Amino acid sequence: MRLAIRHETLYRYTSPLAYTIQQLRLTPRIESHQQMVTWNIETSGQRNAFADAYGNLCHMLTITGTHDEVRIVVSGEIEVMPLFLGRLLENGTLSPLVYTVTTRLTEPSDTIRAFAAQNLRGNGSKDLLHLAKSICGAVEYQSGATGVTTTANDALLLGQGVCQDHAHLFIACCHTRNIPARYVSGYINSGSTGHAESHAWVDVWVDEDDFKGWVSIDVTHAGFASDAHCRLAVARDYDSAAPVSGVRRGGGEESLDVRVNVTLLPQ
Structure with missing residues (x-):
């Protein structure tokens, strides 16, 4: 199957944040039965790629400066x-x-x-x-x-x-x-x-x-x-x-909205 995937994660805060750091496990694993056709990650801030202890493809996201939301969008096509x-x-x-x-x-x-x-x-x-x-x-x-x-x-x-x-x-x-x-x-x-x-x-x-x-x-x-x-x-x-995990400085109360859509594409 070829799957089209879009996954949006939106954190909103009642007061401004000064700093956010998030670990993202939002990149599909490279395995013999699963291949990425296209894959894109959209965020503000800075991302650094690494592999964790279990061999997962990860990014460390850091956002500095005043902000009141964190939006993470991944999308692409995967052949499985x-x-x-x-x-x-x-x-x-x-x-x-x-x-x-x-x-x-x-x-x-x-x-x-x-x-x-x-x-x-x-x-x-x-x-x-x-x-x-x-x-x-x-x-x-x-x-x-x-x-x-x-x-x-x-x-x-x-x-x-x-x-x-x-x-x-x-x-x-x-x-x-x-x-x-x-x-x-x-x-x-x-x-x-x-x-x-x-x-x-x-x-x-x-x-x-x-x-x-x-x-x-x-x-x-x-x-x-x-x-x-x-x-x-x-x-x-x-x-x-966890797909997203991390800590923040400031922000007050947090609300989370997650939207995921997976569509089967025609061969």
């Missing part, structure tokens, strides 16, 4: 090839064991351990898809029910959440078995599902008779990720894969 059973062709430069380390958002609680014991039968692809379906049944997709600080345990207890919560809970369950699993942020051509086009899912390490490596699973849709998904960043959780 289908993935057979969600299998990624690259294993990456980091050991998969890096992704067995728990975080505040993915720490397994006793409740999660009990849930995983019941729903995670093994580390094969079919077992992991069963876990994804179980998570969808336990945590109903509900926009606005949770926030970026919601933990996997919070979402499970609430019984509601969004794709980010589904991914965190999946990873937390994998941690109970020491199965490497990582958070993926990106975009999806969501079609008529009604789900947001800014999306999160997981990669999980499998060791099967005919494949050893990362398999990409869209937990929210209880299926393998494929050519409808554009990958921005991988990391241990949302905090380390």
